[in-house]
Amino acid sequence: MQRFGWLVALVFLTGLTTPVQASAAAREPLRCATELDCTAAEIDLMTMAQRLDFLRALQSGPAAELGASDRWRNIEGVIAFFRDRGLGAPGTWVSHVDAAILEGVERGIAIALGRSTDGFGNPGSARWAAYLTALSRGELTTRDAHDRAWGEAEQASTEHGVALAERVHGLRPTTVERRFFQFSELYRWTLRNRPVAQDLLLLYGVLVHPQLAVGRVSFLDWFTDVSESAPSYKGCAIAYSYARLDPISGTIGTVELLLLYLPELFGEFRATR
Template sequence: MLVRRCAIPLLSTLGLLAGLLAPVAGADARRTPAECAAALDCTAADINLLTMAERLEFVRAMESGPAAGLHAPDRWRNIEGVITFFRDRRLGAPGSWVSYVDAGIVEGIERGVAIALGRGTDEFGNLGSARWASYLTRLAAGAFTTRSAHDQAWSEAEQASTDHGVALAEAHGQVATPVEQRFFQFSEVYRWTLRNRPVVLDLLLVYGGLIHPELARLRVPFYDWFTDVSESAPSYHGCELAYGFAQLHPVAGVTGVAGLFLAYVEDLFDEYLAGHAH
C-alpha cells in the first residue's frame, strides 16, 4: 500500500516534468527560408517571424529556385539591398512596423511566383500577389519590349504589396516612427521614379546642371543605374542616404515626390560616379 501511495505522486511528478520538457505546441511551426522558398505558401505572419538575414536568404532562394523558371533569377536584387540594409542596421525586428511592411512585400512576391507557376491561385489577401503574377507571366513571355514598360509593371506590383504591408502593420497596432515615416518616403520616391521615366529624365535635364556639372549629360545612365531592379548596390546606398536624411530631417519643407527626388539626387549621383568611370 505504501509503495502504491508513493507511486501515485511520483508518476504525477514525472508526468508534470514530461509536460514541461516536451516541445511546446506550435514551437516547430516557424518556417525556415528554405521551406518557404520551396513551398511558396508562407504567410505574412510566417515571414514576420523571420529575421532580416533569413528574409534575405528566402528572397535569394526564390530567385535562384522557382522564379528562375520564369526568367526572373535577379528581379528582386534591389529588394535584397533594402533587406541587407535592415539587417546591417538591426532594423525590422519581428512584430515591428518595418517588419510587417517588409513581410507584406515579400509575401506578395512569393504568392506572385506561385500563381505565375500555376501552383495555386490564393493571393493570401495581398493585392500585390496578382500584380506580381502578371508581371512575371509577361516577363517570361518576353512581353516587355522597353525598359519603361518593365519598370512600370514592376513598380506597380511592388507598390501594391507595399500598401498591403502598411495595412498589415496598422492592423497589428504598429505605427511608423517619424524617422521610419521619413525613410518610407524615400521608397515611395523610388517607385515613383520607376513609373515616370520621361518626367524624371526631363527633371534631370532641367535641374541637373544646377546639382552637378555632369548630371544632365549622364542623366540616362544614372537613371538606369538607380532604377535597375537587378542590382542591390543602388538600393543599399539609397537606403543609407535616406536613413541618414530621415534621422537629421534635412528635407523638411520639400514638397511633392519630384522635390524629394531632387533633394536626394546630388548624393545619389555621387554614389553613381564613385562606381562608374566616365
C-alpha cells in the same frame, strides 16, 4: 463532470491549434521558398538575415523557371541594409511592411507557375504574377515597360503591408521610419514614371551637376536597376542618414525630395563609372 468535460474540450482544442502555430514559427526560409505558401505573418517572424536567404532562394529556385533569377536584387539591398543597421525586428512596423512585400513576391511566383490561384489577400500577388508572366513571354522589352510593371507590383504589396501594420496590428512608423519611407516611395514612383523622371532630371539635374542632365538616362538605369543590390543599399544609407538628421519637415513634393537626395546619389553613381 460537466466542468471536467469543458477542460477536456479545451485541452483537445489546444492540441489542435498548438502544432499549427509551432509549425508556422518553425518554418525555415528555404522551405518557404520551396513551398511558396508562407504568409506575411510567418515572414514577419524571420530575421532580416533569414529574409535575405528566403528572397535569394526564391530567385535561384522557382523564380528562375520564369526567367526571373535576378529580379529582386534591389530588394536584397534594402533587406541587407536593414540587417546591417539592426532595423525591422519582427513585430515592428518596418517588419510587417517588408513581410507583405515578400509575401506578394512569393505568391506572385506561385500564381505565375500555376501552382496556386490564392494571393493570400495581398493585392501585390496578382500584379507580381502578371509581371512574371509578361517577363517570361518576353513582353517587357523596354525599361519603361519593365520598370512600370515592376514598380506597380511592389507598390501594391507595399500599400498592403502598410495597411497590415497600421490597421491590423495598430502600429505606426517612428518619425525616422516615416521619413525613410518617403525615399522608398520616391524610388517606386521613379520606376512607375520613368519618362517623367527623365524630364525632371533634364530640368533640375543641372542644379546638382552639369553632367547629370546629360547622363540622366544612364543614371536612372543605375538607380532603378532591379538586378543590382548596390544602388538600393547605398540609396538606403543616404536616405536613412537624412531621415535621422531631420532635413524633411512635413510633407514635401517629388521634386523637392528628388533634389534632396540627388547630390549624394549622383556621387555614388559617378563612383561606379
